[in-house]
Amino acid sequence: MKPITTESHEHDPPADAGWDYSPAPERTPVPIDESYGLFIDGSMRAPLSRKRFETINPATEDVLSSIADAGAKDVDAAVQAAKKAQGPWARLKASERAKYLYRIARRIQERSRELAVLETMDGGKPIKESRDVDLPLTAQHFFYHAGWADKLAYAFPGRTPKPIGVCGQIIPWNFPLMMAAWKLAPALACGNTCVLKPAETTSLTALKLAEILQEVDLPPGVVNIVTGAGATGAALAEHPDVRKVAFTGSTEVGKVLARSVAGTSKKLTLELGGKSPNIIFADAAIDQAVEGVVSSIWFNQGHVCCAGSRLFVEESVVDEVVDKLRHRMQSLRVGDPLDKNTDIGAINSAEQLKTIERYVDAGEHEGAIMHEFSGQALPDKGYWHRPCFFTGVQPSHVIAREEIFGPVLSVMTFRTPEEAISRANNTPYGLAAGVWTNTGSKVFEIARKLDAGVVWCNTYNTFDAASPFGGFKESGFGREGGRHGLQSYVKF
Amino acid sequence: MNARLDVIKTCKLFIGGAFPRTESGRSRPILDGDDRVIAHACVASRKDLRNAVEAARKAAPAWLNASAYLRGQILYRMAEMLEGRRDEFANAIATTTDATPAKARKEVEQSVDRLVRFAGWSDKFQQILGCQNPVNGPYYNFTVPQPTGITGVLAPSTPSLLALVTLIAGPLCAGCTVVAVASEDTPLPAVLLSEICATSDVPAGTVNILTGQRAELIEPMASHREIAAINGANLTPSQRTGIQSAAADNLKRVHLAKHTEDQWEDDELVASPWNIEPFVESKTIWHPSAT
Numbered sequence: 001m002k003p004i005t006t007e008s009h010e011h012d013p014p015a016d017a018g019w020d021y022s023p024a025p026e027r028t029p030v031p032i033d034e035s036y037g038l039f040i041d042g043s044m045r046a047p048l049s050r051k052r053f054e055t056i057n058p059a060t061e062d063v064l065s066s067i068a069d070a071g072a073k074d075v076d077a078a079v080q081a082a083k084k085a086q087g088p089w090a091r092l093k094a095s096e097r098a099k100y101l102y103r104i105a106r107r108i109q110e111r112s113r114e115l116a117v118l119e120t121m122d123g124g125k126p127i128k129e130s131r132d133v134d135l136p137l138t139a140q141h142f143f144y145h146a147g148w149a150d151k152l153a154y155a156f157p158g159r160t161p162k163p164i165g166v167c168g169q170i171i172p173w174n175f176p177l178m179m180a181a182w183k184l185a186p187a188l189a190c191g192n193t194c195v196l197k198p199a200e201t202t203s204l205t206a207l208k209l210a211e212i213l214q215e216v217d218l219p220p221g222v223v224n225i226v227t228g229a230g231a232t233g234a235a236l237a238e239h240p241d242v243r244k245v246a247f248t249g250s251t252e253v254g255k256v257l258a259r260s261v262a263g264t265s266k267k268l269t270l271e272l273g274g275k276s277p278n279i280i281f282a283d284a285a286i287d288q289a290v291e292g293v294v295s296s297i298w299f300n301q302g303h304v305c306c307a308g309s310r311l312f313v314e315e316s317v318v319d320e321v322v323d324k325l326r327h328r329m330q331s332l333r334v335g336d337p338l339d340k341n342t343d344i345g346a347i348n349s350a351e352q353l354k355t356i357e358r359y360v361d362a363g364e365h366e367g368a369i370m371h372e373f374s375g376q377a378l379p380d381k382g383y384w385h386r387p388c389f390f391t392g393v394q395p396s397h398v399i400a401r402e403e404i405f406g407p408v409l410s411v412m413t414f415r416t417p418e419e420a421i422s423r424a425n426n427t428p429y430g431l432a433a434g435v436w437t438n439t440g441s442k443v444f445e446i447a448r449k450l451d452a453g454v455v456w457c458n459t460y461n462t463f464d465a466a467s468p469f470g471g472f473k474e475s476g477f478g479r480e481g482g483r484h485g486l487q488s489y490v491k492f
Numbered sequence: 493m494n495a496r497l498d499v500i501k502t503c504k505l506f507i508g509g510a511f512p513r514t515e516s517g518r519s520r521p522i523l524d525g526d527d528r529v530i531a532h533a534c535v536a537s538r539k540d541l542r543n544a545v546e547a548a549r550k551a552a553p554a555w556l557n558a559s560a561y562l563r564g565q566i567l568y569r570m571a572e573m574l575e576g577r578r579d580e581f582a583n584a585i586a587t588t589t590d591a592t593p594a595k596a597r598k599e600v601e602q603s604v605d606r607l608v609r610f611a612g613w614s615d616k617f618q619q620i621l622g623c624q625n626p627v628n629g630p631y632y633n634f635t636v637p638q639p640t641g642i643t644g645v646l647a648p649s650t651p652s653l654l655a656l657v658t659l660i661a662g663p664l665c666a667g668c669t670v671v672a673v674a675s676e677d678t679p680l681p682a683v684l685l686s687e688i689c690a691t692s693d694v695p696a697g698t699v700n701i702l703t704g705q706r707a708e709l710i711e712p713m714a715s716h717r718e719i720a721a722i723n724g725a726n727l728t729p730s731q732r733t734g735i736q737s738a739a740a741d742n743l744k745r746v747h748l749a750k751h752t753e754d755q756w757e758d759d760e761l762v763a764s765p766w767n768i769e770p771f772v773e774s775k776t777i778w779h780p781s782a783t
Contacts, residue, residue, distance in 0.1 A: 140628065156766075157620055157765070158760065158764055158765075158766070159766060251743075254743070255740045255741065255743065258736070258739070258740035258743060259737050259740045261736075262733050262736035262737035262739075262740065263729065263732060263733030263736060263737070270743065272743075428742070430773075443779065444777075447775075447777050448638075452775065453773065453774065453775060453776065454775070454776050454777075454778070455775060455776070455777045455778070456778045457777060457778060457779040458779060458780055459631065459778055459779070459780050462627075462629065462631065462778055464625070464627035464628055464629070464633070465628075466625045466626050466627050466628075466633075467625045467627050467633050467635075467776055467778070468625070468635050468774055468776045469776065470774070472640075472773045472775075473720070473742075473743070474742060474743050476743065477743065477745055479774055482623070482625050482635065482776075483623060484623075484635060484774050492766075
């Protein structure tokens with residue numbers, strides 16, 4: 001499940017060694033319609049709003065398809081379909097409900113290459129990651145939750161769980177299909193019906209998922225998919241018949257949603273931003289730790305809410321870590337996301353690229369020292385950002401405080417475990433954290449003291465359907481995955 | 493001339509293990525059933541609330557790092573101390589509320605038993621709320637509950653003692669420190685509960701109790717950036733909306749219940765692990781398993 005291989009790359013030649021990899025493009029053809037409708041009540045419908053927008057391949061800027069921009073009436077139609085379907089879905093024998101989810105998991109596995117390629121085309125992530133991380137986890141999420149459907153009574157000792165009703169689910173663009181699975185699978189297993197809103201730059205795999213839902217004969221209305229931007233999401237969250245709002249995205253939008261549901265009886269779970277610390281102690285296995293840093297910040301171009309974007313290195317080993325990190329960074333393959341050797345793909349959108357560039361400028365402006373990938377030339381078209389890291393970063397610097405959501409790392413040092421913990425926790429966020437040490441007792445003490453919902457010890461950015469994921473503090477509340485994730489989709 | 497003048501108790505706030513007067517210099521009378529003044533309660537201000545939060549923050553590391561066994565013993569010690577002062581508490585409730593002496597006594601006894609129940613939960617809920625996760629790979633992966641942080645408690649008017657004890661004990665059990673706003677109408681039992689805390693090995697600042705006006709203290713509590721969670725009961729719809737809306741600023745975990753008087757007696761409803769769970773965060777820890 002590691003996003004990037006953990007083998008030692010010590011003997012890898014630097015990228016300027018004078019020879020290069022041959023292209024290794026993934027060629028699986030993917031049929032993409034010229035335009036897509038909204039998936040409502042079991043079929044694809046033209047949007048009542050009559051509005052559309054284009055989705056592009058961020059690696060080429062080519063238009064891939066025309067996507068429906070759902071308006072309030074479309075959202076209402078989707079919610080009504082979900083409402084109508086909810087009673088029968090909840091009354092369905094739980095073991096039969098489970099079988100639909102098992103079927104979905106199986107069809108995703110069967111169509112996984114096609115979905116991986118589409119994910120990479122629409123979002124820019126390396127095919128290696130969509131193929132080896134996103135798709136396996138997407139299928140696993142449905143398979144795992146399928147089995148919960150008829151066992152919910154065992155999940156909450158002393159309580160009787162019931163479905164909540166219609167769930168409005170708003171997901172981000174960094175792991176489009178996997179986030180859809182994280183939202184849909186537990187909701188459906190618990191007897192709810194769903195209206196899912198994908199992010200506007202990455203609607204295609206969700207719409208492909210709609211085909212799969214039709215293939216497996218999921219009853220109409222149980223899942224509805226409305227594409228669109230922020231206004232569509234707001235209409236969904238504010239719809240009075242939505243009983244539960246689940247959102248993954250920025251802390252800023254999460255707070256807006258929290259205010260919008262205040263005073264209603266809607267349930268809310270939020271999986272928001274982060275500025276996660278990754279701590280390397282002098283007694284760590286340094287080569288492994290450096291590989292962990294690569295996974296923590298450059299996985300998926302750094303478009304990861306739990307990215308380890310603040311690296312704290314014990315002072316006595318900082319030179320060694322920085323040297324190895326610089327060397328390792330140069331060995332990354334940056335470019336065509338469909339190339340099977342690519343480590344770093346395209347930035348998801350022009351807008352996100354601007355955000356990242358603004359932060360990098362701020363880092364340089366505030367006096368931090370940038371170390372940048374200088375390997376292969378970047379393609380002429382598309383949105384690209386070289387992986388980089390900053391040294392000489394002060395805790396007060398913007399790049400050490402704010403979520404960048406790009407391949408940009410801030411490296412800082414510490415002298416004592418107490419200092420590492422206090423600096424790591426000195427953030428309003430609390431999504432994830434990493435700790436690297438070969439001392440067992442230290443692992444558990446540091447893990448205990450870090451204020452984060454996920455603590456990766458001697459590893460980073462590993463995910464699993466059985467493993468609860470979610471934040472402390474302003475990184476949100478509620479968990480996704482595992483027994484804990486079910487609680488987000490039941491009432492008592 | 494053998495009449496003796498009563499020595500009337502000065503009721504103060506309970507902040508950081510001390511009993512200060514409100515900085516606002518305000519108080520209001522506590523009346524008995526015949527509308528005679530038997531004491532004066534402080535009317536805490538938002539500044540007092542901030543001081544209480546500061547005390548709760550200072551106390552937080554020690555309380556969250558205390559062993560679950562120790563936290564259980566301290567909660568049990570509170571029960572012991574309350575048991576020893578049953579008559580005084582029952583008298584305070586009977587004198588200042590509509591409760592009959594028998595009902596007041598029952599409420600005190602239930603409060604003692606409630607503390608004993610939570611004392612028992614303190615080193616057990618982790619095994620119910622936590623678990624080991626069977627991930628698909630060579631990792632040891634487990635989820636443990638950790639305290640959310642400083643919890644603001646908003647106690648309802650009645651039952652003035654039992655509800656306050658219940659709302660405080662859940663977060664305490666979780667390892668959170670507490671800033672509580674007592675029953676507005678009948679603050680005397682809360683004032684006495686402060687004395688129980690002060691004499692039960694509860695570390696200073698772990699529990700802070702304010703008397704005053706709910707409407708005045710709700711907003712500063714809900715918007716305080718250092719308060720991580722709110723445990724309240726029987727609030728009005730507009731109060732609920734106000735709390736949830738202000739709490740969004742730092743994404744407080746807001747747990748607002750609505751219970752009838754009878755329901756406060758129901759251990760399954762108000763004193764189960766699910767009354768501790770809102771005040772913990774689930775932390776999932778991964779470690780590779782290899783040789």
